[in-house]
Amino acid sequence: MTEHDVRCLPESEFRASNDLFREAVHAPVATEEAWRVISSRYEPGRVWGDYLDGELAGTAMSLASSLTVPGGAELPAAAVTAVGVRADRTRRGVLTALMRAQLTRVRDRGETAAMLHASETGIYGRFGYGVATTSRTVALETARARPREDAPGGGRVRLLGPEEAGKLLPAIYRTVDSPGAGMISRPEGWWTLHLNREHTHGHRVRVAVHSDEHGTDDGFAVWVPGANDYRFGDGRTTLRVLDLHGADAAATAALWWFLLGVDLADEVVAVERPPDEPLEWWLADSRQCRIRDVYDELWVRPVDVAELLRRCRYDPAEPVVLGVRDRMLPENTGCYRITPDGAERSQLPPQLEMDVSRLAPLLFGEVRASTLAEANLIEVSDPDAVSRADRLFATRRRSWCGTHF
Numbered sequence: 001m002t003e004h005d006v007r008c009l010p011e012s013e014f015r016a017s018n019d020l021f022r023e024a025v026h027a028p029v030a031t032e033e034a035w036r037v038i039s040s041r042y043e044p045g046r047v048w049g050d051y052l053d054g055e056l057a058g059t060a061m062s063l064a065s066s067l068t069v070p071g072g073a074e075l076p077a078a079a080v081t082a083v084g085v086r087a088d089r090t091r092r093g094v095l096t097a098l099m100r101a102q103l104t105r106v107r108d109r110g111e112t113a114a115m116l117h118a119s120e121t122g123i124y125g126r127f128g129y130g131v132a133t134t135s136r137t138v139a140l141e142t143a144r145a146r147p148r149e150d151a152p153g154g155g156r157v158r159l160l161g162p163e164e165a166g167k168l169l170p171a172i173y174r175t176v177d178s179p180g181a182g183m184i185s186r187p188e189g190w191w192t193l194h195l196n197r198e199h200t201h202g203h204r205v206r207v208a209v210h211s212d213e214h215g216t217d218d219g220f221a222v223w224v225p226g227a228n229d230y231r232f233g234d235g236r237t238t239l240r241v242l243d244l245h246g247a248d249a250a251a252t253a254a255l256w257w258f259l260l261g262v263d264l265a266d267e268v269v270a271v272e273r274p275p276d277e278p279l280e281w282w283l284a285d286s287r288q289c290r291i292r293d294v295y296d297e298l299w300v301r302p303v304d305v306a307e308l309l310r311r312c313r314y315d316p317a318e319p320v321v322l323g324v325r326d327r328m329l330p331e332n333t334g335c336y337r338i339t340p341d342g343a344e345r346s347q348l349p350p351q352l353e354m355d356v357s358r359l360a361p362l363l364f365g366e367v368r369a370s371t372l373a374e375a376n377l378i379e380v381s382d383p384d385a386v387s388r389a390d391r392l393f394a395t396r397r398r399s400w401c402g403t404h405f
């Protein structure tokens, strides 16, 4: 049997952890310059390693963050990232050992959930993670995509240098009105990495800020010129938008119109956009917004199920009693009576029963209970409870994260 030796890594091992992770995802090992930027994300107590025969075999880390749940409450949550196992040590339980240690620590630290972006969909369900939000990639030809005459917009857009961006953007992100379910708080190290891509990815980000008619900054866009084979009069230039947030439709739309108007750009491609962003409805010709991809975005693992359920809020609907099974964190196993105004543990028999990995997709409105029932992914003891759960967990807007980590 494989002997696992899972440890919380000291700072002296952070670089080895990052090297191992990058090798596992086929990325070049970070240069010294890149590591100076990347290391700002590494926090003592949050970086794990599993040693086999005295050698580091796998690693996982997390960032301190928070997650907005339906109803608007922001709960402490661990943003799990940089997960990798050496190619010659896979399928020996290294990831399982790391996940167990990490989730136990997340719970002991009082964080309500863990969350991540999955490299493959087959990996994390067994550890209790489920898809809570969806994103899409959209592509627009600058020569053809035009706003409707009465589309939202207005205000002013200005370019910022990287230093000013580093000062302004975190504050604007925090003030973007009423963060929706699925959005997360961005740790300082996240911003450092995001805005210093020239040291890690070899290209400098461009940043634009939108201000409203009173001069208040209320949105921003971050992009890189990608796939750039431009020679005057020949080739194509694509602007690849990594991050675009506005306090309202006017700010968001104005940033889009700005990007579509940048000279010598043939195409604007934006990743991780909200599934229900009304971009195609703002355009004179909706077909000019091409949806390149729709994909699972944020995976959420409820760590303190009672607290998570207690803090979610929904529109008026009848209650539902859910039975939850959790093999990795068995203290979560039990029944919960969920109402629009919160939830509590219950002695009532469960009307719907499920593995903990089904809970986040349901709570964030990512999938309806009736769909899970049709897919045999939840067990139904009371058939009426399925339509009650469909109504209870319906969110007003689609949940969306919009932050890659």
Ligand SMILES: CC(C)(COP(=O)(O)OP(=O)(O)OC[C@H]1O[C@@H](n2cnc3c(N)ncnc32)[C@H](O)[C@@H]1OP(=O)(O)O)[C@@H](O)C(=O)NCCC(=O)NCCS
Binding pocket: 024, 025, 058, 082, 083, 084, 085, 086, 089, 090, 091, 092, 093, 094, 095, 096, 097, 117, 118, 119, 120, 122, 123, 126
């Ligand atoms: C994905 C990865 C971390 C798995 O590590 P591992 O140590 O091999 O995982 P474990 O041995 O603990 O496997 C646990 C279970 O998950 C399954 N599993 C592991 N990786 C899987 C994958 N990529 N797809 C489907 N199932 C997978 C195993 O078969 C095993 O199943 P079992 O419990 O039924 O036997 C590792 O393969 C890796 O580093 N991959 C490349 C980098 C990467 O994708 N990192 C994740 C970034 S989000």
